[in-house]
Amino acid sequence: MGKTKWLSRLKVLLTAAMTMVLLSGCSDKFIVLDPKGPVAETQQKLIIISVILCAIVVIPVLALLAFIVYRYRDTPDNKSPYKPDWHDSKLLETIWWGIPIIIIGILGAYTVRDTYALAKPKVAADTKPLVIQVTSLDWKWLFTYPDQKIATVNYVQIPAGVPVHFQMTSDAPMNSFWVPQLGGQAYTMPGMAMQLWLQADQPGEYYGTGANFSGKEFAHMRFQVEAKPQAEFNEWAKGIASGPNAALTKEGYQELAKPGSVEKPVFYSSYPPELFDEIVDKNGGSYMEHGGNPHKAGEPEAGKSEGTTGGGSNHDMSHMNMGK
Amino acid sequence: MLDKIKDFASTFFVTGDPLIYGADVSIALTMIAILFVLTYYKKWGWLWKEWLTTVDHKKIGIMYLISSLLMLFRGGVDALLMRAQLALPNVEFLNAEHYNAVFTTHGTIMILFMAMPMMFALFNMVVPLQLGARDVAYPFLNALSFWLFFMGAMLFNLSFVIGGSPDAGWLSYPPLSEMSSSPGVGQNFYIWGIQISGIGSLATGINFMVTILKMRAPGMKMMKMPLFSWSVLSSCVMIIFAFPILTVTLALLFLDRFLGAHFFTLDGGGNPMMYVNLIWMWGHPEVYIVVIPAFGIFSEIVSVFSKKKVFGYKSMVFSMMLISVLSFFTWVHHFFTMGAGADVNAFFAISTMAIGIPTGVKVFNWLFTMFRGRIQMKQPMLWTLAFIPCFVVGGATGVMLAVAPADYQYHNSYFLIAHFHQVLIGGVVFGYLAGIYYWWPKLFGFKLDERLGKWAFWLWNIGFYLCFMPQYALGFMGMTRRVYTYGWDMGWAPYNIVSTVGAFMMGIGFIFQVWQISYSIKKGDRDLTGDTWGGRTLEWSIPSPPPVYNFAVVPEVKEQDAWWDMKEKGLDKIRPDHYEPIHMPKNSSIPFIMSVFWFVAGFGFVFGWMWMAVPGMIGVFGCLIARSFSYDTDYYIPAEEVRETELALRGNV
Numbered sequence: 001m002g003k004t005k006w007l008s009r010l011k012v013l014l015t016a017a018m019t020m021v022l023l024s025g026c027s028d029k030f031i032v033l034d035p036k037g038p039v040a041e042t043q044q045k046l047i048i049i050s051v052i053l054c055a056i057v058v059i060p061v062l063a064l065l066a067f068i069v070y071r072y073r074d075t076p077d078n079k080s081p082y083k084p085d086w087h088d089s090k091l092l093e094t095i096w097w098g099i100p101i102i103i104i105g106i107l108g109a110y111t112v113r114d115t116y117a118l119a120k121p122k123v124a125a126d127t128k129p130l131v132i133q134v135t136s137l138d139w140k141w142l143f144t145y146p147d148q149k150i151a152t153v154n155y156v157q158i159p160a161g162v163p164v165h166f167q168m169t170s171d172a173p174m175n176s177f178w179v180p181q182l183g184g185q186a187y188t189m190p191g192m193a194m195q196l197w198l199q200a201d202q203p204g205e206y207y208g209t210g211a212n213f214s215g216k217e218f219a220h221m222r223f224q225v226e227a228k229p230q231a232e233f234n235e236w237a238k239g240i241a242s243g244p245n246a247a248l249t250k251e252g253y254q255e256l257a258k259p260g261s262v263e264k265p266v267f268y269s270s271y272p273p274e275l276f277d278e279i280v281d282k283n284g285g286s287y288m289e290h291g292g293n294p295h296k297a298g299e300p301e302a303g304k305s306e307g308t309t310g311g312g313s314n315h316d317m318s319h320m321n322m323g324k
Numbered sequence: 325m326l327d328k329i330k331d332f333a334s335t336f337f338v339t340g341d342p343l344i345y346g347a348d349v350s351i352a353l354t355m356i357a358i359l360f361v362l363t364y365y366k367k368w369g370w371l372w373k374e375w376l377t378t379v380d381h382k383k384i385g386i387m388y389l390i391s392s393l394l395m396l397f398r399g400g401v402d403a404l405l406m407r408a409q410l411a412l413p414n415v416e417f418l419n420a421e422h423y424n425a426v427f428t429t430h431g432t433i434m435i436l437f438m439a440m441p442m443m444f445a446l447f448n449m450v451v452p453l454q455l456g457a458r459d460v461a462y463p464f465l466n467a468l469s470f471w472l473f474f475m476g477a478m479l480f481n482l483s484f485v486i487g488g489s490p491d492a493g494w495l496s497y498p499p500l501s502e503m504s505s506s507p508g509v510g511q512n513f514y515i516w517g518i519q520i521s522g523i524g525s526l527a528t529g530i531n532f533m534v535t536i537l538k539m540r541a542p543g544m545k546m547m548k549m550p551l552f553s554w555s556v557l558s559s560c561v562m563i564i565f566a567f568p569i570l571t572v573t574l575a576l577l578f579l580d581r582f583l584g585a586h587f588f589t590l591d592g593g594g595n596p597m598m599y600v601n602l603i604w605m606w607g608h609p610e611v612y613i614v615v616i617p618a619f620g621i622f623s624e625i626v627s628v629f630s631k632k633k634v635f636g637y638k639s640m641v642f643s644m645m646l647i648s649v650l651s652f653f654t655w656v657h658h659f660f661t662m663g664a665g666a667d668v669n670a671f672f673a674i675s676t677m678a679i680g681i682p683t684g685v686k687v688f689n690w691l692f693t694m695f696r697g698r699i700q701m702k703q704p705m706l707w708t709l710a711f712i713p714c715f716v717v718g719g720a721t722g723v724m725l726a727v728a729p730a731d732y733q734y735h736n737s738y739f740l741i742a743h744f745h746q747v748l749i750g751g752v753v754f755g756y757l758a759g760i761y762y763w764w765p766k767l768f769g770f771k772l773d774e775r776l777g778k779w780a781f782w783l784w785n786i787g788f789y790l791c792f793m794p795q796y797a798l799g800f801m802g803m804t805r806r807v808y809t810y811g812w813d814m815g816w817a818p819y820n821i822v823s824t825v826g827a828f829m830m831g832i833g834f835i836f837q838v839w840q841i842s843y844s845i846k847k848g849d850r851d852l853t854g855d856t857w858g859g860r861t862l863e864w865s866i867p868s869p870p871p872v873y874n875f876a877v878v879p880e881v882k883e884q885d886a887w888w889d890m891k892e893k894g895l896d897k898i899r900p901d902h903y904e905p906i907h908m909p910k911n912s913s914i915p916f917i918m919s920v921f922w923f924v925a926g927f928g929f930v931f932g933w934m935w936m937a938v939p940g941m942i943g944v945f946g947c948l949i950a951r952s953f954s955y956d957t958d959y960y961i962p963a964e965e966v967r968e969t970e971l972a973l974r975g976n977v
């Protein structure tokens with residue numbers, strides 16, 4: 001019959017397409033699965049664990065489905081048993097309530113372990129984390145380095161092997177700061193200072209992007225992350241500060257914050273030191289500390305740029321008035 | 325003066341885009357065609373008497389069905405536009421603004437104006453028949469619900485050609501959706517379109533809950549009720565708890581926009597995170613609201629087409645109820661990355677995974693319903709079989725997403741897009757299509773053509789996997805959702821082109837279904853027995869299409885599969901020797917008129933025109949008062965007429 005032939009051809013085509021997709025996957029394009037830092041590594045391991053645990057249920061179910069449909073079709077010469085009234089079995093039901101419970105139990109344990117592990121970074125006593133402040137704008141990323149006193153747009157350089165403490169906010173609609181190879185994302189929100197800890201193990205170039213839709217030119221909100229050995233990083237920071245780059249002034253910031261995207265990275269030799277806090281404060285000003293309550297600007301504990309809090313990317317939800 | 329008018333017209337009507345001119349022309353042509361046909365065939369009276377004022381749940385079901393298919397078409401065209409834009413890097417087919425409007429309307433329409441009404445179509449077409457009831461608990465309210473949904477949907481759709489579409493995403497997070505970032509009327513259309521239809525949805529939830537609790541035929545204990553009705557009950561319970569949250573959330577957003585309140589902006593003491601919490605407290609249950617009835621549908625179909633009693637009935641009921649409770653405790657998994665802290669994230673990760681357990685149990689129960697049965701590969705069963713692997717894999721990726729730290733890598737990426745389309749298309753769309761194929765002969769009296777149906781089936785299925793499997797890979801490659809374009813640099817192009825090909829195959833599948841329906845209207849197998857598939861539940865005990873009053877004599881229920889039981893005992897051939905007059909609700913024009921007033925008011929609010937909104941609201945209250953003074957709302961069908969109708973339908977009284 002012509003129809004079945006056509007269908008089987010389609011199936012061949014489908015298989016071919018899928019194989020192509022899978023094979024080409026062996027390259028390094030799958031950046032989420034190609035971690036270059038401890039945070040991303042933990043996440044990749046979790047992804048693999050979850051795939052395996054899910055497969056323990058999914059594969060038998062699919063096999064069972066294929067078998068049952070094959071065996072019990074309604075054909076006149078089907079000799080397999082037919083039990084129209086059989087509809088209950090305590091044993092079977094116990095098995096399939098039990099297995100998923102066990103699997104979810106195991107996966108849940110791993111999940112909880114790593115959720116807590118990633119909330120607080122492991123910082124060795126002798127390393128000093130680098131603080132970088134991130135502001136998502138309409139439609140570009142501003143990075144300010146409080147210790148190096150320089151600023152960049154759509155480009156971040158970090159020292160390899162050093163934990164980086166990103167403090168994040170937004171002076172535009174919410175966005176999400178995401179560098180897949182270094183670890184997951186976190187939201188940037190106007191009026192709030194969020195925390196995210198990332199680290200690159202080796203020097204290299206990594207892709208960074210905004211992940212939460214924020215309006216018209218959202219698609220262009222990409223940035224480049226470059227990890228360099230500490231010495232080279234120091235060199236670079238000095239070079240930016242003393243080089244021919246302009247300084248970012250308050251007026252310059254007003255200009256930069258206007259809607260529009262930025263094609264090439266921009267570097268500033270300096271910026272108004274209180275800029276980040278001013279951005280947070282003018283939009284409402286709450287600072288998210290580890291496990292604690294958000295602080296309003298002006299309160300003594302307010303998470304200023306020293307970055308000594310050692311907090312994770314977590315803040316309490318008590319300020320959210322969850323409407324319960 | 326002329327300048328002023330020109331000025332107004334150029335902001336009022338959306339212009340400057342060939343797609344929109346195309347839409348203008350097609351809207352105008354469709355209107356003219358409808359007006360012409362109705363006038364030429366003198367059908368205005370018929371339309372008014374038989375449809376616009378009807379309170380018959382079957383007709384309301386059919387109207388829901390037609391509207392939801394139209395919305396599936398509109399949402400589908402949006403999807404294809406997006407996939408065309410994303411097929412290759414640097415394509416300039418849609419610009420950023422247009423793309424943003426398209427994904428926003430696509431998401432909103434698919435969930436609220438396609439999935440919800442298609443679900444209500446099935447509620448209306450099936451539930452009273454399954455329960456052995458003559459109508460729903462509140463027939464007047466039922467009609468009102470439909471017209472509110474319809475007017476809300478029309479208001480939302482109008483935004484494409486008048487004033488401009490919303491473009492802040494289907495959940496419209498502030499501050500993007502606030503006046504500061506979205507000054508146009510698009511967001512207002514979003515708020516009022518959803519708000520008006522949402523009132524209708526809430527009313528439907530209440531109506532069907534009461535129907536199921538109060539209107540069951542004598543002898544039908546809760547634990548003898550068909551599983552589809554159970555799934556409807558579970559869905560209605562969720563609607564009743566979830567929709568008020570949506571109403572309040574949107575109302576607050578409107579106050580922010582309209583009166584400059586600050587509920588959701590930090591400057592002024594509000595909090596955008598409160599919005600995100602609130603909208604997902606509705607949004608997460610919402611996805612279960614639409615998928616649970618699909619579970620009910622599959623339970624019915626698997627049993628009928630395996631010629632076997634459903635396996636583990638109690639387990640099925642328990643797991644559905646468990647899901648509807650748990651679904652209210654998982655909402656935070658939509659924003660693990662908002663920095664809520666390890667405690668909160670760990671709790672919501674576990675609660676989300678926990679939902680996987682009762683869901684998995686249902687799959688095993690379906691499998692073992694088929695086990696030792698006799699599986700018939702008819703259309704409803706085909707879709708059910710396709711659903712199982714699709715939903716199992718989609719469910720597994722859902723569990724993966726629930727792993728909070730891993731979600732930091734999936735969130736807002738194409739991995740997520742692939743996951744939710746897999747459960748929404750594989751679960752909800754396949755499920756409702758299965759239900760429509762299954763109950764179509766009951767409502768219309770003829771079957772949908774099998775051959776064309778198979779074509780549609782394979783196109784949808786192959787297209788589905790081609791479209792969405794590559795998107796899991798794209799997620800791992802760092803492609804984020806809602807980007808309207810991308811460069812060659814990331815190596816995303818081959819995956820995207822495969823995905824677009826798959827999307828268009830599904831589009832062709834839809835065209836086959838339209839063809840299938842129009843072909844079957846003329847040539848489909850007529851069904852004269854009323855029991856097309858060898859059914860097990862009460863709806864198959866009456867003629868197809870059913871008479872207005874459904875059951876000439878209310879059936880007495882003894883067993884879980886009541887109709888199967890009657891057939892086994894030979895009771896199905898017995899005809900009553902006498903009939904009683906049947907009490908029925910009268911048609912009413914108030915639901916339709918009141919909804920038109922809602923539309924007028926909504927349109928006024930969208931543009932901030934009080935001269936229009938206020939009379940609209942007055943009209944709404946006027947209708948309420950008019951209804952409370954109408955006493956003549958029901959009538960009796962004489963016994964003689966019932967006898968004659970039954971004689972004509974059954975031929976052997």
Ligand code: HEM
Binds near residue numbers: 430439492494745827
């Ligand atoms: C028929 C095939 C479908 C295709 C090809 C398709 C395609 C798409 C695409 C390309 C996007 C936008 C992705 C992005 O840029 O972020 C999208 C978003 C979405 N789709 Fe679909 N879709 C389909 C069916 C459905 C169905 C049946 C539903 C629901 C029942 C649905 C619900 C959504 C939602 C909620 C969004 C998110 C919108 C937003 O981001 O605001 N889609 N879809």
Ligand SMILES: [Cu+2]
Binds near residue numbers: 189192597
């Ligand atoms: Cu916050």
Ligand SMILES: [Cu+2]
Binds near residue numbers: 607608
């Ligand atoms: Cu959810």
